[in-house]
Amino acid sequence: MRDAAFPEKFYREGQHSYFDGVELEALANQYGTPLYVVSETIVRARCAKLREAFIQRYPNTRVYYASKAFQTLDMLRIVHEEGFGIDVVSGGELFAALRAGIQPANIIFHGNAKTDEELRAAVDARVGRIAIDNLEEIFRIEREASRTGTRQAILFRVTPGVDSHTHRFISTGSLDSKFGIPLEQSETERYIDALRACPHVEFLGLHFHIGSQLMENTSHLAALNIVLDFAARLSKKYGLAVRELNMGGGFGIRYLPTDRVPSISEFIDPMMAKVSEWSARENLPMPHCAIEPGRWIAGEAGITLYKVIATKVIPGIRTYVAVDGGLGDNIRPALYEACYHAEIVGTSPDAPALAVRAPQTVTIAGRYCESGDILVRDVTLPEPNPGDILALFSTGAYCFAMSSNYNRVPRPALVLLRDRSARLSVRRETYDDLLLREI
Numbered sequence: 001m002r003d004a005a006f007p008e009k010f011y012r013e014g015q016h017s018y019f020d021g022v023e024l025e026a027l028a029n030q031y032g033t034p035l036y037v038v039s040e041t042i043v044r045a046r047c048a049k050l051r052e053a054f055i056q057r058y059p060n061t062r063v064y065y066a067s068k069a070f071q072t073l074d075m076l077r078i079v080h081e082e083g084f085g086i087d088v089v090s091g092g093e094l095f096a097a098l099r100a101g102i103q104p105a106n107i108i109f110h111g112n113a114k115t116d117e118e119l120r121a122a123v124d125a126r127v128g129r130i131a132i133d134n135l136e137e138i139f140r141i142e143r144e145a146s147r148t149g150t151r152q153a154i155l156f157r158v159t160p161g162v163d164s165h166t167h168r169f170i171s172t173g174s175l176d177s178k179f180g181i182p183l184e185q186s187e188t189e190r191y192i193d194a195l196r197a198c199p200h201v202e203f204l205g206l207h208f209h210i211g212s213q214l215m216e217n218t219s220h221l222a223a224l225n226i227v228l229d230f231a232a233r234l235s236k237k238y239g240l241a242v243r244e245l246n247m248g249g250g251f252g253i254r255y256l257p258t259d260r261v262p263s264i265s266e267f268i269d270p271m272m273a274k275v276s277e278w279s280a281r282e283n284l285p286m287p288h289c290a291i292e293p294g295r296w297i298a299g300e301a302g303i304t305l306y307k308v309i310a311t312k313v314i315p316g317i318r319t320y321v322a323v324d325g326g327l328g329d330n331i332r333p334a335l336y337e338a339c340y341h342a343e344i345v346g347t348s349p350d351a352p353a354l355a356v357r358a359p360q361t362v363t364i365a366g367r368y369c370e371s372g373d374i375l376v377r378d379v380t381l382p383e384p385n386p387g388d389i390l391a392l393f394s395t396g397a398y399c400f401a402m403s404s405n406y407n408r409v410p411r412p413a414l415v416l417l418r419d420r421s422a423r424l425s426v427r428r429e430t431y432d433d434l435l436l437r438e439i
Helices: 024-031 040-055 073-081 091-099 116-125 135-148 185-196 218-238 264-282 295-301 332-336
Strands: 010-013 016-019 035-039 061-066 085-088 107-109 129-132 152-157 201-207 244-246 288-291 302-314 318-323 342-346 359-365 374-382 389-393 413-418 421-426
Touching: 016 024, 016 342, 024 035, 024 302, 024 342, 024 389, 024 413, 024 421, 035 040, 035 295, 035 421, 040 061, 040 073, 040 264, 040 295, 040 413, 073 085, 073 091, 085 091, 091 107, 091 116, 107 116, 116 129, 116 135, 129 135, 135 152, 135 185, 135 201, 185 218, 201 218, 218 264, 264 288, 295 302, 332 374, 342 374
Parallel strands: 035 413, 061 085, 061 288, 085 107, 107 129, 129 152, 152 201, 201 244, 244 288, 318 359
Antiparallel strands: 010 016, 035 302, 302 318, 302 389, 342 389, 359 374, 413 421
């Protein structure tokens, strides 16, 4: 189990707090709050760990970055420079990936309800893989590929029927899921018949994904057993070789100082051992294997800075600390009860120093007009004061990506940190931006 400092790259010197060598209060003063802060150093270090633990250790392997976790042009270029492919789930993500210079062959397109326009764009771009999620999709891809006179490579995304023991909204591998193809015999034969009727669709292999933020690998291994059995059946009964096996992502990260998660090798090594054993036992070629981490690469690389606006004491019940962001820049606590760690990283000029403040257990409330807009419940901090700068850690995944303009609040800016310096990657929205699409 990893037991490194948390948050990584965060430290204090005297009254000042730093992330990746950059003072946080100075960032808040320069760029305003709320502010997304992402360490490019951590992102690249995570990519290096994946190369070492997976690509360099096992032949014929590939990492695709699940860009829905955090997709900006800068992030796409960084991951591409690190040698990874890109997993996209919409026409917009595909458009951005192509604009960032990602080679189409290095892109895999997912989604349970791809539109005709999205499939047309994917086929026209010649993306490397499309993950099939339903029967009709095969015929729709055939139509687009025959129009262009090409063959489009696909994977079957299957549902292995495994309980991943995670929040029901981020569990994707159970039988009762909107994602994936069920493995029942009758369904299998329908998909095989569709492939035979579609000469412009090329079957490469299987994909599965069982959920997100998994803190141990038993669900991965249980799902892998089922999927490998299915792969052997496809090969031996239907003559359909599984040349590729994409085992998805879902590897957990630390959100709280008390979290203990396995190293990436503790996830990967048992999975690869199982695939190798299956290949020898079934006398079938070892498939090319891929994984799709997103949160694991981006999550701990990000923090969000807020300014404390007000405190409200309800005697005997709770103390609320209201900040200038919330649900619009981080919907995860309201959406699926995500938990975060917070610390004060800058102080109001008129307030006492942190060292002399009494600790208080408080609840950090967002600014949005929803009772559920609570960022952190019951966290102990030195007594917060209006004007303080507050940091939430491990916000690199699914915060920027899921941000909104609820209450007509402009979305925050985003800065990238590297080599003890910061640069603006995404500017803060203005009120004018909010009205640009209105006629």
